[in-house]
Amino acid sequence: MGAGLRNGGRELYWLQPDGTMMAAEVSMGQTFQPENVAALFGTGPMNATARYGVTADGKRFLVAARDETDGPQPVTMVQNWLAGARR
Numbered sequence: 001m002g003a004g005l006r007n008g009g010r011e012l013y014w015l016q017p018d019g020t021m022m023a024a025e026v027s028m029g030q031t032f033q034p035e036n037v038a039a040l041f042g043t044g045p046m047n048a049t050a051r052y053g054v055t056a057d058g059k060r061f062l063v064a065a066r067d068e069t070d071g072p073q074p075v076t077m078v079q080n081w082l083a084g085a086r087r
Contacts, residue, residue: 013054019043021052021061 012026012034020042024034043050043063052063078084 011058013040013052013058015043015050015052015063017045019045019050021063023058 010026012024014022016022021040022037023040024037027033027035041061050063052061054061
């Protein structure tokens with residue numbers, strides 16, 4: 001599901017398969033040393049297409065996942081949306 005780093009590479013984020021966003025402080029030396037591992041919040045079960053991002057301060061997250069429980073979902077593409085927003 002991927003992993004993300006912040007704080008100069010000293011904090012690691014990852015999504016567990018059950019949808020729990022996790023965080024750990026890390027130090028790199030001769031070995032990888034995770035410390036203070038914590039569950040941050042739950043997002044519900046994820047699949048392999050789940051993606052996420054975290055702000056530089058680690059206070060906001062964006063999690064995007066495709067829900068496959070109801071089958072394929074339609075996709076809407078909006079082109080030139082900025083011109084419509086100016087009206």
